[in-house]
Amino acid sequence: xxxxxxxxxxxxxxxxxLVRGVSLWQDAxxxxxxxxxxxxxxxxxxxxxxxxFLGPIAVRAVWGYGYETQDLAYGARPPNAEHxxxxxxxxxxxxxxxxxxxxxxxxxxxxxxxxxxTVGTLYGAVSGYLGGRVDNLMMRIVDVIYALxxxxxxxxxxxxxxxxxxVSLFVGLGMVGWLxxxxxxxxxxxxxxxREFVQAARSMGVSGPTTIVRxxxxxxxxxxxxxxxxxxxxxxxxxxxxxxxxxxxxxPRPSLGALINDGAQHMTxxxxxxxxxxxxxxxxxxxxxxxxxxxxxxxxPQMRGRG
Amino acid sequence: MLLACxxxxxxxxxxxxDPRFYGTTRPKHGADEVWYCLVSEPEWLDPxxxxxxxxxxxxxxxxxxxLQANPKTLEPVPGVAHGWExxxxxxxxxxxxxxxxxxxxxxxxxxxxxFAWKRLLNPKTASRYATFLYPVRYGEEAHRRALRISGLxxxxxxxxxxxxxxxxSDIEKVVMAPEQRSAxxxxxxxxxxxxxxxxxxxxxxxxxxxxxxxxVRVSMTDxxxxxxxxxxDHILEVTLxxxxxxxxxxxxxxxxxxxxxxxxxxxxxxxxxxxxWTRPEHIVSNGPYRLSEWAFRQYIVLEKNPRYWDAEHxxxxxxxxxxxxxxxxxxxxxxxxxxxxxxxxxxxxEFMDHLEGFQDFRRANYLATYFLWVNTGAPPLDNPLVxxxxxxxxxRESLVKYVARxxxxxxRDMVPGGVGGYRSLGRKLFDPEAARAALTKAGYGPGxxxxxxxxxxxxxxxxxxxxxxxxxxxxxxxxxEVGIENxxxxxxxxxxxxxxxxxxxxxxIGDYADANTFLEILRSTSGNNxxxxxxxxxxxxxxxxxGTLDRAHRLELLREAEAFAMQxxxxxxxxxxxxxxxxxxxxRGAYLNYQTRTYFKYMWIxxxxxxxxxxxxxxxxxxxxxxxxxxxxxxPELPRAxxxxxxAGSGSPSASGPDGGATRGPDAGRxxxxxxxx
Numbered sequence: 001x002x003x004x005x006x007x008x009x010x011x012x013x014x015x016x017x018l019v020r021g022v023s024l025w026q027d028a029x030x031x032x033x034x035x036x037x038x039x040x041x042x043x044x045x046x047x048x049x050x051x052x053f054l055g056p057i058a059v060r061a062v063w064g065y066g067y068e069t070q071d072l073a074y075g076a077r078p079p080n081a082e083h084x085x086x087x088x089x090x091x092x093x094x095x096x097x098x099x100x101x102x103x104x105x106x107x108x109x110x111x112x113x114x115x116x117x118t119v120g121t122l123y124g125a126v127s128g129y130l131g132g133r134v135d136n137l138m139m140r141i142v143d144v145i146y147a148l149x150x151x152x153x154x155x156x157x158x159x160x161x162x163x164x165x166x167v168s169l170f171v172g173l174g175m176v177g178w179l180x181x182x183x184x185x186x187x188x189x190x191x192x193x194x195r196e197f198v199q200a201a202r203s204m205g206v207s208g209p210t211t212i213v214r215x216x217x218x219x220x221x222x223x224x225x226x227x228x229x230x231x232x233x234x235x236x237x238x239x240x241x242x243x244x245x246x247x248x249x250x251x252p253r254p255s256l257g258a259l260i261n262d263g264a265q266h267m268t269x270x271x272x273x274x275x276x277x278x279x280x281x282x283x284x285x286x287x288x289x290x291x292x293x294x295x296x297x298x299x300x301p302q303m304r305g306r307g
Numbered sequence: 308m309l310l311a312c313x314x315x316x317x318x319x320x321x322x323x324x325d326p327r328f329y330g331t332t333r334p335k336h337g338a339d340e341v342w343y344c345l346v347s348e349p350e351w352l353d354p355x356x357x358x359x360x361x362x363x364x365x366x367x368x369x370x371x372x373x374l375q376a377n378p379k380t381l382e383p384v385p386g387v388a389h390g391w392e393x394x395x396x397x398x399x400x401x402x403x404x405x406x407x408x409x410x411x412x413x414x415x416x417x418x419x420x421x422f423a424w425k426r427l428l429n430p431k432t433a434s435r436y437a438t439f440l441y442p443v444r445y446g447e448e449a450h451r452r453a454l455r456i457s458g459l460x461x462x463x464x465x466x467x468x469x470x471x472x473x474x475x476s477d478i479e480k481v482v483m484a485p486e487q488r489s490a491x492x493x494x495x496x497x498x499x500x501x502x503x504x505x506x507x508x509x510x511x512x513x514x515x516x517x518x519x520x521x522x523v524r525v526s527m528t529d530x531x532x533x534x535x536x537x538x539x540d541h542i543l544e545v546t547l548x549x550x551x552x553x554x555x556x557x558x559x560x561x562x563x564x565x566x567x568x569x570x571x572x573x574x575x576x577x578x579x580x581x582x583x584w585t586r587p588e589h590i591v592s593n594g595p596y597r598l599s600e601w602a603f604r605q606y607i608v609l610e611k612n613p614r615y616w617d618a619e620h621x622x623x624x625x626x627x628x629x630x631x632x633x634x635x636x637x638x639x640x641x642x643x644x645x646x647x648x649x650x651x652x653x654x655x656x657e658f659m660d661h662l663e664g665f666q667d668f669r670r671a672n673y674l675a676t677y678f679l680w681v682n683t684g685a686p687p688l689d690n691p692l693v694x695x696x697x698x699x700x701x702x703r704e705s706l707v708k709y710v711a712r713x714x715x716x717x718x719r720d721m722v723p724g725g726v727g728g729y730r731s732l733g734r735k736l737f738d739p740e741a742a743r744a745a746l747t748k749a750g751y752g753p754g755x756x757x758x759x760x761x762x763x764x765x766x767x768x769x770x771x772x773x774x775x776x777x778x779x780x781x782x783x784x785x786x787x788e789v790g791i792e793n794x795x796x797x798x799x800x801x802x803x804x805x806x807x808x809x810x811x812x813x814x815x816i817g818d819y820a821d822a823n824t825f826l827e828i829l830r831s832t833s834g835n836n837x838x839x840x841x842x843x844x845x846x847x848x849x850x851x852x853x854g855t856l857d858r859a860h861r862l863e864l865l866r867e868a869e870a871f872a873m874q875x876x877x878x879x880x881x882x883x884x885x886x887x888x889x890x891x892x893x894x895r896g897a898y899l900n901y902q903t904r905t906y907f908k909y910m911w912i913x914x915x916x917x918x919x920x921x922x923x924x925x926x927x928x929x930x931x932x933x934x935x936x937x938x939x940x941x942x943p944e945l946p947r948a949x950x951x952x953x954x955a956g957s958g959s960p961s962a963s964g965p966d967g968g969a970t971r972g973p974d975a976g977r978x979x980x981x982x983x984x985x
Binding site for chain 1: 635768
């Protein structure tokens with residue numbers, strides 16, 4: 001918000017056109033709107049979020065069953081008028097399970113990405129702001145963790161929590177996924193802290209933490225948001241992988257990854273159990289990635305004028 | 308990844324497949340090999356310690372006991388012992404050993420058996436199967452380290468012994484052993500003290516005291532008193548407390564196989580830890596095969612043992628045992644010809660309807676129960692009403708029909724009906740009303756929900772399906788939330804042993820065709836009892852039943868014992884297994900018996916199968932050795948081998964396929980005393 005002045009005073013006389021300054025955010029938004037793929041992705045994401053969060057509730061309200069309701073005698077039927085996506089081995093409605101699974105996957109993705117972004121931002125900001133030896137030490141720690149296999153660490157973390165529930169899942173993913181954010185933020189802060197507005201704040205006696213939170217972090221929001229939008233889909237993928245290993249969400253709760261895992265087991269006999277969750281996952285990931293790419297392009301100063 | 312899949316499917320499509328069979332019908336290996344799926348990593352290859360079906364399969368083929376079993380009927384037939392005599396109305400057996408060698412050329416002697424049996428009973432071995440040899444005289448006393456009072460005169464009575472010890476400790480039971488001039492006293496240790504500590508204390512206090520006016524010696528019982536003795540290198544004599552109808556089946560079971568004493572001595576001299584003796588570089592065995600490779604969690608390779616006494620009849624020279632836990636992978640491997648026999652693996656239930664149409668599909672009865680161990684040690688499952696509620700609210704009929712799908716027999720009893728003439732309890736299978744009432748009576752309901760409980764299974768799709776279905780049934784009928792959790796087989800067994808679980812599935816494969824094999828695991832001293840439910844009353848009932856000579860009366864007593872145990876629900880049975888197998892048409896001599904007992908030495912690859920002139924199927928029974936009576940002439944009482952009886956419901960032993968097949972495995976739990984089928 002340091003960039004660009006707000007609405008300039010109207011120029012008097014001659015009925016001249018109104019000239020308005022454009023803030024970074026307005027500029028970015030304008031360019032994002034011009035990016036058709038990003039807009040389709042965003043609309044799609046919103047639609048999916050809407051469906052995933054309201055769908056299961058609606059199904060329960062209207063038809064009286066949920067993602068966990070079994071009808072053993074009605075197991076493994078292909079798609080039909082009553083169950084659009086068919087039913088699984090236990091006679092559970094696959095559509096409801098895909099929607100609920102999408103809800104879980106989205107939740108895990110968003111929360112894990114939030115945890116990662118928060119931890120990474122704070123860590124990177126402190127490291128960059130303090131500089132010198134502290135910076136050196138903090139960044140070496142990041143390097144060491146970065147050198148370890150990612151999934152290995154997540155699995156250890158989940159094992160330490162001694163529980164495979166949603167919370168341990170996104171905390172586990174987030175606690176390991178913050179490294180890149182920390183590096184990006186630190187780089188930004190290193191250059192920002194030499195700028196005049198920071199010196200001004202210091203000369204007015206603003207304390208270190210306040211400087212970081214009030215002045216430095218807001219100025220790095222651009223890259224953080226970009227990285228965040230790209231982290232969400234990758235977290236969803238990681239969750240799918242963990243579900244594959246049996247460390248993800250626990251039955252009877254589905255996540256898209258768990259559904260795909262189950263479906264892959266019997267794809268030669270019950271194809272619909274693989275096709276629908278896999279399609280849902282693909283659509284969701286594509287949409288989120290388009291949004292992420294669009295936001296990155298929109299916020300990138302180098303892209304300005306080329307959009 | 309994608310490309311690989313495409314290739315695989317393309318490959319299937321291209322093969323000139325015989326549509327009557329599932330997948331390829333040509334072996335991918337030489338005519339002297341078998342590829343058999345072991346499913347999971349064997350826990351122990353040490354006969355004294357093993358209890359799971361994967362270990363059992365390897366041990367059964369690598370070692371040979373006094374007797375072995377007919378691979379089809381499981382009747383005991385001669386093994387290392389070529390004949391046996393019975394004395395004292397079935398209380399004393401004398402086994403005559405043939406000349407045979409360990410795989411390093413050292414002769415196998417009766418001393419190797421004596422050593423192995425005593426090691427099994429030694430509490431330091433920590434065998435789960437020690438109770439197996441309790442029928443051997445003083446076996447129980449040795450294993451439980453009873454108090455031994457020796458140096459008694461023949462006139463000393465039990466009452467005098469009780470009076471002598473009585474002041475120092477509660478007494479569980481006294482066993483008089485006049486021929487040893489001893490008495491064995493089972494003490495009851497007070498809370499918070501182990502049995503051994505307590506006995507030690509009592510010994511110090513009794514030292515130097517006189518019994519009936521005479522000095523006596525007080526000590527802790529060790530295995531030297533056990534009624535098994537090598538009379539010579541070729542004769543082993545076994546004394547039993549009471550005649551036991553199924554004793555010869557015990558002798559053909561892998562826990563009683565001989566151990567290479569000379570190897571143990573050598574390892575000790577070289578300072579190599581004893582547990583390493585089963586590694587391929589050390590192991591010495593006496594069976595038809597020897598262990599040649601063991602790649603952890605990947606595969607085991609067995610090779611023919613040229614020193615085996617019957618080596619000329621062993622046709623398969625190499626057995627490859629891959630460990631594949633995923634049933635779907637097993638099925639695909641079988642289809643592609645990477646397995647000749649799905650072995651211990653179960654078939655995925657969702658494929659069952661599809662597979663039943665193929666000619667290489669076989670189904671047989673199976674003496675095994677699928678059940679949940681309930682850890683009765685901790686709340687809320689220490690409350691019998693809660694256990695009753697859980698047990699009664701499982702809709703077993705649906706579970707079997709729609710989830711397990713293998714024609715299994717739903718049951719709420721531990722012992723499958725029909726075993727050795729046993730009449731099953733026939734407890735009511737499903738009663739949600741009564742279940743809810745029991746839960747309410749236990750004080751749980753909407754206002755006071757049941758604390759969270761966890762249902763655990765060993766990683767396998769089939770168990771997961773059962774778990775998910777049961778989880779939902781409990782939610783629907785009792786309104787309770789149960790978490791489910793999976794673990795790798797070996798870890799799973801360790802946690803069972805440590806009682807670190809609440810509900811955990813297991814399959815128990817009967818070790819012999821007698822109800823006792825299923826009830827024995829509920830005995831308080833059994834290493835296979837994972838429930839924390841220990842009842843001296845139940846132990847007493849089992850002892851009384853097994854000490855009864857009249858068959859009908861004995862079965863009735865066993866039935867009473869089961870009824871007593873099941874009242875407390877230390878286990879929640881679900882169904883009696885069936886075995887559904889896929890065996891390639893070119894693999895012959897693979898029999899389906901009612902246990903997971905597979906003998907590779909009877910198998911062969913039928914090369915004429917390809918020319919369209921397959922060898923005629925064997926007439927049903929394999930060629931097995933016949934007992935040779937010692938001395939030739941005399942006719943000692945030859946015990947009649949117990950007739951194996953198949954699990955409930957159906958039919959005669961011939962219910963297995965045309966030429967039999969071997970076992971399958973892993974959906975289960977412990978076999979032999981059940982190996983647990985993983």
